[in-house]
Amino acid sequence: MTSRNIKLALPYAEALLDITTKEGSLDKVINDLTSLSTTLSDSSDLKKALANPTLSSVTKKEIIKSVFKDTVSNTMIKFLMVLADRGRIAYLADVIEIALELAYKKASIQIAYVSSSLELTSSQEEALIERLQKMTGASQIKLKLSVDNSLLGGFIVQVGSKIIDNSVKGQLRQLSAYLGASVV
Incomplete structure (x- = not known):
C-alpha cells in the first residue's frame, strides 16, 4: 500500500469503524471486515470491476449489493x-x-505476520499463538501467515516493531556476520 493510498484510505477507515461500532459489536465489525477482505482477495474480477473507471457508480453499487448483501x-x-x-x-x-488494523487495536488483538518455509499445522499455529501471547502480553493474537520458500527452514x-527471525537463512546470516563472511 502506497502512502497516497494510506492518506486516502485512513479517513474512510476511521469513519467506517466509528459508524459501525456505534451500531454493533466490535466482533461483528471485525467479522464483516474479514468477510469483505476475503471476498475481495478471492475474486480478482470483483477487484477489477470496482477499480474500473469506465463503470458508473450505479453499476458498481449494483455489484456491491449483489455480492455483499447476504x-x-x-x-x-x-x-x-x-x-x-x-x-x-x-x-x-x-x-x-486499515479498518481491520484499527479494529484489532481497539479490541486488543495483536497481529503477528508470520513467514515460514512450509505451511504451519494447526497445532504449530496454536503453540505460536500461546508463545506470542506470553511474549507480548496481548489478550489475543491474530496470525497472518505466508510461505516463503527462500527461508530454507524455520x-x-x-x-509490531519486533522481529523474531528463527529461520535457517537468518541463522546462516548471523553466523556469517560472526565469522566476517558474506552469505547469499
Missing part, C-alpha cells in the same frame, strides 16, 4: 455505497486493511 451488515453496505458515490471504491481493499515473525 454477508455483511446494512451499515457496511451503506458505507460501500458512499465509497462508490465518491469515486473511492477502488481503494476498498486499503480501507478494509520462520520469521513480526509483531
Whole structure:
C-alpha cells in the first residue's frame, strides 16, 4: 500500500469503524471486515470491476449489493455505497486493511505476520499463538501467515516493531556476520 493510498484510505477507515461500532459489536465489525477482505482477495474480477473507471457508480453499487448483501451488515453496505458515490471504491481493499488494523487495536488483538518455509499445522499455529501471547502480553493474537520458500527452514515473525527471525537463512546470516563472511 502506497502512502497516497494510506492518506486516502485512513479517513474512510476511521469513519467506517466509528459508524459501525456505534451500531454493533466490535466482533461483528471485525467479522464483516474479514468477510469483505476475503471476498475481495478471492475474486480478482470483483477487484477489477470496482477499480474500473469506465463503470458508473450505479453499476458498481449494483455489484456491491449483489455480492455483499447476504454477508455483511446494512451499515457496511451503506458505507460501500458512499465509497462508490465518491469515486473511492477502488481503494476498498486499503480501507478494509486499515479498518481491520484499527479494529484489532481497539479490541486488543495483536497481529503477528508470520513467514515460514512450509505451511504451519494447526497445532504449530496454536503453540505460536500461546508463545506470542506470553511474549507480548496481548489478550489475543491474530496470525497472518505466508510461505516463503527462500527461508530454507524455520520462520520469521513480526509483531509490531519486533522481529523474531528463527529461520535457517537468518541463522546462516548471523553466523556469517560472526565469522566476517558474506552469505547469499
